[in-house]
Amino acid sequence: MAEPILVLEGLCKAYGALTVTDNLSMAVQAGSIHALIGPNGAGKTTLIGQVSGQIAPDAGRIRFAGRDVTDLPMHARCRRGLARSFQITTILPRFTALENVAVAAQAHDGHSFRFLRPAAAEARLNDAAMQALETVGLGDRAAIRAGALSHGEKRQLEIAIALVMKPTLLLLDEPMAGTGHEESERLVATLEALRGSLTILLVEHDMDAVFALADRISVLVYGRVIAEGAPDEIRADPEVRSAYLGEEGAP
Ligand SMILES: Nc1ncnc2c1ncn2[C@@H]1O[C@H](COP(=O)(O)OP(=O)(O)OP(=O)(O)O)[C@@H](O)[C@H]1O
Numbered sequence: 001m002a003e004p005i006l007v008l009e010g011l012c013k014a015y016g017a018l019t020v021t022d023n024l025s026m027a028v029q030a031g032s033i034h035a036l037i038g039p040n041g042a043g044k045t046t047l048i049g050q051v052s053g054q055i056a057p058d059a060g061r062i063r064f065a066g067r068d069v070t071d072l073p074m075h076a077r078c079r080r081g082l083a084r085s086f087q088i089t090t091i092l093p094r095f096t097a098l099e100n101v102a103v104a105a106q107a108h109d110g111h112s113f114r115f116l117r118p119a120a121a122e123a124r125l126n127d128a129a130m131q132a133l134e135t136v137g138l139g140d141r142a143a144i145r146a147g148a149l150s151h152g153e154k155r156q157l158e159i160a161i162a163l164v165m166k167p168t169l170l171l172l173d174e175p176m177a178g179t180g181h182e183e184s185e186r187l188v189a190t191l192e193a194l195r196g197s198l199t200i201l202l203v204e205h206d207m208d209a210v211f212a213l214a215d216r217i218s219v220l221v222y223g224r225v226i227a228e229g230a231p232d233e234i235r236a237d238p239e240v241r242s243a244y245l246g247e248e249g250a251p
Contacts, residue, residue: 003066005030005169005199006051011060013046013223020046021057022223028169028216033191033200035210038220039244044203047220048171051201052084053077065168078108083167085158085175093147097138097157100146101129105164132160136190152183156190169199176206188212211235219244 004027013021020043028034036044049055051062053074062070069077074084092100102125133139136156141149146157155175162170175191176184188209191200195213204210210217210231217234219227227233227240234240 002030004028005065006201007061007063008047008051009061009063011047011050011062012058013043013050013055014058020223021050021060024060024220024223024225026218026225026228028199028201030168030199031196032215033195033202033213035202035204035214035217036220037204037207037210037217037244042220043223044220045173046223048084048173048201048203052082052171054084078165078167081166081168082171083162083165083169084171085162085173091146091154091157091161093145095146096143097133097146097149097153097160098126098129098142100157101132101160101164102126104161105129105132108165128164129160132164133157135163135193136160137186150183152179152186155179155183155187159187159190163194167198169201170194171201173203174205175202176204176209184209 006028008024008026011021011024012019024047036047038044046055050057053069053072057070061068064077064082065080067080069080069082092103095103105125105128130139130142133142136159138153138156138160141153146154149157159172159175175187179187184206191213194200202210202213214231217229217231218225219234219240221243226243227237229237
C-alpha cells in the first residue's frame, strides 16, 4: 500500500496539567474520507489545529505527503496542499459569495497570475472561485452577499473557500454544526461528490453524516485513539459504544 498521505507519530499536547493529545499516532490514507469522532473535550479540534499548523505539539511528528511538516507554519503546509476550512467568522459578510472565494484564491496563489494584466488576473481568480462555488452547489448564489446566505450555505461557502486553495488534504472541523436536516444532507452530498478527488479528515458529531461518508473512523477519547476501523467495525465495537456512541445513539 502507498504511504498514507498523513501520518501522526506520538503527538502530545498538554494545557497545563490537562493532557489533550496523549501520545497519539494515526494515519490517513490518500483519497479517503477519514472521520475523527469522540465526546466533547476529547481533543479533536486541538488535533486538527496541530495538523494544520495553528497549534504546535509538545512532542511527536507530523508527516504530510511524504514530508515531515511538524516545524512548518500553517501557510507553508497550505502551500503544500494541506487546507483547513475557515470558520464562518472569517467569511466577509458584506462581500458576495464569489468575492469571498476570489479573495481566498488571491491570497493563496494570486502571485501565479502576476504576469497577467489586472483585468485578466481578476477574471482567472473569478473563474477559479466560480468553479469552487459550483462544486459545493452555490453556483447560483455567487452574487449574493455572504451575510445574507443561510447557515448551511455559509458552511458550504467555507468549503468552497478551502477548495479554491486546491488542497490534497482538507481538514473539516464540524461542517454540519448548527445545520438543519436538509442542509446537512446537502453538505453530505457535497462531500460525497468530492470523494476520491482529495483526502478529507472530518471531525463531526453528526453520526448520520459520519457513517454515511467515512471510509474509516478513528475514535478519540481523552486525547487517545481508542478504536479505529471501517464504519461497521466502529459501530460494533463494544468499547466505542459504551465510551461514546451509547447504545441509543449508535446508528
Ligand atoms: N487553548 C487552550 N487552553 C486551555 N485548554 C484548552 C485550550 N484549547 C482546548 N483546551 C481544552 O482541551 C480539551 C480538548 O479541547 P478540544 O476543543 O480539542 O476538544 P474537542 O474534542 O474538539 O471538543 P468538542 O467536540 O466539544 O469540540 C478541552 O478540555 C478544552 O477545554
